[in-house]
Amino acid sequence: MSYAINYNEFLISGNGEEPCISVNDNDPAHIMYTSGTTGRPKGAILSHKNQLSNALSVLIERDSSPDEIFLCIPPLFHEAALALTLETVMMGGSTIIQRQFDPAAISETIGKEKITTLFMVPAMWNALLQVPNLGKFNFSSLKLAITGAAILPQSLRKAISGIIPNVKLYDMFGQTEMSPVTTLLKPKDALRKTASVGKPIIGVEIRVVDYHGQDVPVGQVGEIIYRSAGMLLEYYKNSEATEQAIVDGWFHSGDLVRLDSEGFVYVVDRKKDMVISGGENVYPAEVEAVLYNHEKVLEAAVIGIPSGKWGEGVHAVVVLKNGQYISAVELLEYCAAHLAGYKKPRSIDFAEALPRNAAGKVLKTKLREKFGSAMKY
Structure with a gap:
């Protein structure tokens, strides 16, 4: 059974004396569990320095103001939501917590509370755009729109700019273990680097490496690894996972990316989500981006399933x-017109909704359980 303590009553119950407890930078602050999109969630032990250093770096990189009013929608056990709340506290701003994700109610809250900063994962932004008569709501107070936790399709980026034309849209990328932001795409770069998640923020070092841990050339796909003061201390009661993730002081993310000549990062996909079909690497995010661009498609998720002919289909x-209605055959033809032959889906299923965790990330493990998981070697 859970219950909430009234905040004012809690303050009155104290004696006002500062506790004589010494807290060091590297002392654990809390355990934040990972999203569990590729397996069982792991508890990342994050220190006070982890959280504060990352928050300060992000504040330096993005527009911020003491007058900021942040609408917190994702749950506070989502590291990005907690980090943005901490940033708001550090600036002296205000945070409004939305108890449930209700797109229409959120649209009303933005106008009523004069919200200046809004963070939502792409799936939430997508749902907001489906609200009937969206134009009747007042979004004029919004100055910063932030997205993260999943790749933002370009069609969705354009749609957000369409409903909030004067807002500055920041695309944040990272993960729980890094407290959480590692790269940031700023508004000034969004038009010329449309598919990028930006550059590393201050204090974060990155490398892109192959399976042997060697740096790959610019433009080549590899795993992005990190080193910063925001890196987790360890995984809670999981030394094996810690040793696999932190090698020679670098955190191995499991994300496949490429760099351009200016140092901008382009996310290709999760390492564990890559499909090997007929010996060719297929990155689901690329296929999903094509599907998202179809005017009748709201959401899409791509996985590899067993195939006697291709190994993975x-x-x-x-x-x-x-x-809206479109047949699987029509959608397959659409994909064939926009993708190389080996990348196009071999099959399509329609669903009422995609399985997601509380942070809004698609649980591809659930899809593999339903449609079949291809064997990995």
Whole structure:
């Protein structure tokens, strides 16, 4: 049974004396569990220095103001939501906590509370855009729109700018273990680097490496690894996972990326989500981006399923917009017109919704359980 303590009553109950407890930078602050999109969630032990150093770096990189009013929608056990709340506290701003994700209610809250800063994962932004008569709501107070936790499709980026034309849109990338932000795409770069998640923030070092831990050339796909003061101390009661993730002081993210000549990062996909079909690497995020661009598609997720001919077959699970219809054959033809032959889906299933965790990330493990998980070697 859970309950909440009234904050004012809690303050009155104290004696006002500062506790004589010494807290060091590297002391654990809390355990934040990972999203569990590729397996069982792990408890990342984060220190006070982890949290504060990352928050300060982000504040330096993005626009910020003591008058900021942040609308917190994702749960506070989501590291990005907690980090943004901490940033707001450090500036002396205000935070409004939305108890449930209700797109229409959120649209009303923005106008009523004069919200200046809004963070939502792409799935939440997508749902907001589906609210009937969205133009009747007042979004004029919004100055910063922040997205993260998943790759933002370019079609969605344009749609956000369409409903909030004067807002500055920041695309944050990272993960729980890094407290959490590692790269940031700023508004000034969004038009010329449309598919990027930006550059590393101050204090974060990155490398892109192959399976042997060797740096790959610019433009080549590899795993991005990090080193910073925001890196977790260890995984809670999981020394094996800690040793696998932290090697020679570098955190191995499991994210596949490439760098351009200016140092901008482009996310290709999760290492564990990559599909090997007929000996060719297929990155689900690329296929999903094509599906998202179809006017009748609301959401899409791509996985590899067993195939006697190809080893792994590219399979798409698609959610259509309300009132829309398209056959699997038509959608496969659309993909064939926009993707190389080996990348296009071999099969499509339609669903009412994609399975997600509380942070809004698609649980591809659930999709693999339903449609079949291809064997990995």
